[in-house]
Amino acid sequence: MLSQRLRTARKTKGLTQEELAEHVCTTKGTISNYENNHSTPPNDMLRQLADVLDVTTDWLLGRTDEVTAYILPATGETNQRSLDELLQEKIDDPDDYYFLDGYLDASEEEKKEIRRYWYDLKKQWKVRKVREERPPSLFDITEDIKKK
Structure with missing residues (x-):
């Protein structure tokens, strides 16, 4: 699940494996290993990947289908955007x-x-x-x- 969602989020952001690796201070090979399910990122790397890709760690791990959380400017409340909403934008x-x-x-x-x-x-x-x-x-x- 993680490998597929990581690849999907990276491509959605329009990043290559090398560009994503630069953003999280690692190598293209490491990102490739994550995407091909050869290795799993440690927790701190998982957080960095989620931050760069604008997704939640729960979504990357397959715990939820809510891709991202965002803060409503006026209220400071968190609102979840579903995959359907993101797809509708596209x-x-x-x-x-x-x-x-x-x-x-x-x-x-x-x-x-x-x-x-x-x-x-x-x-x-x-x-x-x-x-x-x-x-x-x-x-x-x-x-x-x-x-x-």
Whole structure:
């Protein structure tokens, strides 16, 4: 559970294993060992990882599905955000929704192929120093067509 959630949280934050390792003063190999379930982080490292990744240690350990706790500014009360709420933020864009919907319905082999293609594409962008600019969404394109 820890290994999967650690990897998920790291990728959600857009960090590489090396970048995460730098944030918690360890090595890429150590992070890789945690993510591949070859070793388990000690308590102080677990706290550091949770802090950097903006998740709770309970979520990392699989004790809860509440990903993160945050403080409400006016009251100082703690409120838990569920995975559903965080996912909803990601799928508010229609393009993201249709992509995620198709991805979630894909077979494991199809998901592996999609991920492999995505990582290769990101590597090519870095090598070519291509700026990642957000193209117009499907929603924006259809709205423009409707206006014409």
